[in-house]
Amino acid sequence: MIAGISIYEILTVTTILFFIGVYGFITRKNLISILMSVELILNASVINFVVINKYLYPDMLQGVFFSIFIIAVAAAETALAISIIINLYRQIASVEVKDTEIMKY
Amino acid sequence: MDITYTILIPLIPLAVFLLLGIFSQKIKPAVSGVIGVAGLSTSALLSFYTAYQYFFVHGKVDGVYQAIVQKTTWMNFTDTLKIDMGVLIDPISIMMLIVVSVVSLMVHIYSRGYMKGDDGFTRFFAFLSLFSFSMFGLVLATNLFQIYIFWELVGVSSFLLIGYYYTKPSAVSAAKKAFIVTRFADLGFLIGILIIGFYTGTFDFETLNAVNHETGELVLNWASTSFMGLSVITWALILMFMGGAGKSAMFPLHIWLPDAMEGPTPVSALIHAATMVVAGVYLVARLFPMFYFVEDGYALNVVAYVGAFSSLFAAIIALTQTDIKRVLAFSTMSQIGYMMLALGVSKYEGHDGLGYMASMFHLFTHAMFKALLFLGAGSVIHAVHSNYLKDMGGLRKYMPITNITFLIAALAIAGFPLTSGFFSKDEILVAAFESNKLIYFSGVLVAGLTAFYMFRLYFGIFWGKDTKYKHAPHESPISMTLPLMILALISLFGGFIPFSKYVSADRAGFDAHLNYPLAAVAVSVGLIGIALAWVFYKKENNLAEKFSNAFGVFYKWTYDKFYIDEVYLFVTKKIIFNLIAAPIAWFDKKYVDGTMEGIGNKTVVISNKIKGMQSGKIQDYAFSFIAGVVILAMVFIYLWTN
Numbered sequence: 001m002i003a004g005i006s007i008y009e010i011l012t013v014t015t016i017l018f019f020i021g022v023y024g025f026i027t028r029k030n031l032i033s034i035l036m037s038v039e040l041i042l043n044a045s046v047i048n049f050v051v052i053n054k055y056l057y058p059d060m061l062q063g064v065f066f067s068i069f070i071i072a073v074a075a076a077e078t079a080l081a082i083s084i085i086i087n088l089y090r091q092i093a094s095v096e097v098k099d100t101e102i103m104k105y
Numbered sequence: 106m107d108i109t110y111t112i113l114i115p116l117i118p119l120a121v122f123l124l125l126g127i128f129s130q131k132i133k134p135a136v137s138g139v140i141g142v143a144g145l146s147t148s149a150l151l152s153f154y155t156a157y158q159y160f161f162v163h164g165k166v167d168g169v170y171q172a173i174v175q176k177t178t179w180m181n182f183t184d185t186l187k188i189d190m191g192v193l194i195d196p197i198s199i200m201m202l203i204v205v206s207v208v209s210l211m212v213h214i215y216s217r218g219y220m221k222g223d224d225g226f227t228r229f230f231a232f233l234s235l236f237s238f239s240m241f242g243l244v245l246a247t248n249l250f251q252i253y254i255f256w257e258l259v260g261v262s263s264f265l266l267i268g269y270y271y272t273k274p275s276a277v278s279a280a281k282k283a284f285i286v287t288r289f290a291d292l293g294f295l296i297g298i299l300i301i302g303f304y305t306g307t308f309d310f311e312t313l314n315a316v317n318h319e320t321g322e323l324v325l326n327w328a329s330t331s332f333m334g335l336s337v338i339t340w341a342l343i344l345m346f347m348g349g350a351g352k353s354a355m356f357p358l359h360i361w362l363p364d365a366m367e368g369p370t371p372v373s374a375l376i377h378a379a380t381m382v383v384a385g386v387y388l389v390a391r392l393f394p395m396f397y398f399v400e401d402g403y404a405l406n407v408v409a410y411v412g413a414f415s416s417l418f419a420a421i422i423a424l425t426q427t428d429i430k431r432v433l434a435f436s437t438m439s440q441i442g443y444m445m446l447a448l449g450v451s452k453y454e455g456h457d458g459l460g461y462m463a464s465m466f467h468l469f470t471h472a473m474f475k476a477l478l479f480l481g482a483g484s485v486i487h488a489v490h491s492n493y494l495k496d497m498g499g500l501r502k503y504m505p506i507t508n509i510t511f512l513i514a515a516l517a518i519a520g521f522p523l524t525s526g527f528f529s530k531d532e533i534l535v536a537a538f539e540s541n542k543l544i545y546f547s548g549v550l551v552a553g554l555t556a557f558y559m560f561r562l563y564f565g566i567f568w569g570k571d572t573k574y575k576h577a578p579h580e581s582p583i584s585m586t587l588p589l590m591i592l593a594l595i596s597l598f599g600g601f602i603p604f605s606k607y608v609s610a611d612r613a614g615f616d617a618h619l620n621y622p623l624a625a626v627a628v629s630v631g632l633i634g635i636a637l638a639w640v641f642y643k644k645e646n647n648l649a650e651k652f653s654n655a656f657g658v659f660y661k662w663t664y665d666k667f668y669i670d671e672v673y674l675f676v677t678k679k680i681i682f683n684l685i686a687a688p689i690a691w692f693d694k695k696y697v698d699g700t701m702e703g704i705g706n707k708t709v710v711i712s713n714k715i716k717g718m719q720s721g722k723i724q725d726y727a728f729s730f731i732a733g734v735v736i737l738a739m740v741f742i743y744l745w746t747n
Contacts, residue, residue, distance in 0.1 A: 022727075022731055025724065025727055026724050026727055026731070027724075027727045028724075034724070070548055097722060097724065101720075101722070
């Protein structure tokens with residue numbers, strides 16, 4: 001138990017973090033910003049894993065391990081996304097979402 | 106008697122057609138002419154050999170010339186109804202083989218001179234061979250379906266040859282007209298064939314025509330269904346006669362024949378005078394027992410009256426035409442009407458079948474002298490480069506051979522004694538006299554008119570005014586005059602062939618004798634016609650003009666062919682196109698097409714509106730997804746809290 005901080009405060013923070021990510025994901029025009037928003041969503045869920053593990057099963061560590069998994073996957077995913085974006089930039093000299101509509105229909 | 110080899114008679118011209126057609130760019134004109142003539146000569150020799158074998162070696166069995174059939178099944182519809190392909194040899198098919206092969210051979214030889222230097226020389230010979238193939242096939246057909254196939258093939262070759270000068274708009278429209286009119290008539294033919302197939306269950310000529318000699322009726326049985334007071338078989342026969350009338354240019358389906366003269370003159374001689382146009386006569390003759398026995402020959406009466414009227418009608422128009430080929434075209438129509446009326450008044454047994462025999466005899470002699478007339482006219486046109494009588498005159502000094510042969514042909518068609526036309530025409534008139542006086546008198550009148558317009562033509566071309574020619578016309582080359590001379594010989598002496606011994610309705614043959622009083626009437630009427638033409642046209646004078654002025658309106662009517670073409674135009678353009686087709690087309694465009702296009706257009710409009718939803722942007726989808734989740738969450742929360 002973290003002294004003086006109840007689970008509700010932490011969950012409030014992660015919820016705010018999650019919706020900031022969602023908002024960013026929907027409204028940003030730049031691919032890099034969108035990627036950062038996705039990272040925010042992931043971070044919110046990682047904190048949730050840790051906190052809920054701590055409050056429900058204080059003597060176990062599955063939630064913590066799982067969050068390390070998520071961080072590793074997120075790193076790989078980001079590397080992949082960045083490489084796609086760089087390739088895209090080489091093709092069309094832009095990382096704006098509105099310029100990547102050529103394969104829409 | 107094995108007749109398998111007769112299949113070669115049509116197949117050789119087919120092979121020539123394929124050879125010339127495929128290699129038309131590579132073969133030199135001189136070579137293609139030789140190939141065409143050689144192919145047709147082989148067919149002609151085979152035809153004569155077949156005739157000799159059939160009449161003199163094989164001869165009669167049980168007192169009649171039996172029909173010999175060899176065939177193979179082509180299409181099987183049911184156990185009984187099937188279509189065969191094969192060859193049928195009997196007196197009339199042999200006669201037609203001789204006619205077609207002789208005239209076709211003459212025209213082939215003639216064309217080598219007439220078409221010399223023409224760009225499409227090889228194409229011309231290819232089409233001639235195609236026509237010969239189709240015509241031989243038509244003649245040898247064993248059943249209605251086979252004859253129909255070749256019937257259409259001759260129609261196609263006729264179309265191709267009329268439109269041979271395809272850069273000339275008038276030739277193209279004439280070709281279309283011929284094709285459309287005959288196709289329209291063939292619609293009747295096809296319906297007739299289908300009715301026959303449905304009610305009798307067979308297409309075979311031999312089965313259809315089989316006669317029980319004891320009862321004097323057809324062997325064939327059919328369900329006696331009737332339609333509008335006539336049995337369906339009579340209707341079928343009338344419809345088939347409609348097809349025949351279209352091909353043979355009988356009134357009122359004759360309008361294509363004068364226009365068909367746009368084709369090269371040898372084509373007019375072969376197709377539109379001697380062979381294809383008598384296909385209708387041949388068809389009626391082929392089905393003669395059916396025409397005669399079904400419902401006491403009701404359909405045969407139709408044939409007789411249509412034939413008699415057409416012959417009179419065409420003879421009157423021929424009096425005033427100034428294009429020499431058109432005069433000959435109307436003359437052809439008139440003479441075919443003669444053959445039709447002869448068939449129409451004929452009976453079946455023995456000497457009563459005189460009309461049938463006379464019709465076939467006239468078909469034979471007419472093919473020869475009319476081909477000669479056309480080839481002679483072609484020779485004249487070749488020399489003066491014009492089709493019109495006004496550009497001719499006094500040509501006897503320049504073209505002696507054409508003059509003599511044309512005179513012989515004109516005498517033959519006028520029925521001058523001892524020429525071939527005299528015998529056949531006399532027998533037609535005897536047959537008509539014994540059966541129907543009205544038709545007889547019409548026939549005699551036509552004989553007089555024929556003599557008059559023929560000699561109007563002859564005197565107009567070879568005598569009359571002394572036209573001053575820019576280039577003195579000269580006699581045609583030997584390749585053109587040789588066929589003229591051969592045909593002239595046949596036209597002179599062809600009448601002495603004892604035709605009635607070989608060709609008759611019951612195939613038994615009989616002895617025909619000249620009927621001297623009737624022959625005297627016909628000959629004197631013919632001589633009066635010739636004499637009148639002599640007075641009017643031998644020397645240049647204004648008698649004819651005075652005469653035509655005296656008749657005034659009537660002259661104008663005949664000159665304009667009684668406005669039949671205009672009637673057709675009125676019916677098709679004003680009534681069918683404007684009153685029926687145009688409103689239907691409007692309805693079709695406005696409502697039928699409108700509905701379909703409306704559905705399509707609306708779909709496009711709607712999809713244009715909703716396609717924004719498929720933006721392709723993940724962000725938009727994510728927004729919809731999250732909005733949906735939020736809304737659902739709110740709904741559930743609201744439900745749970747209450």
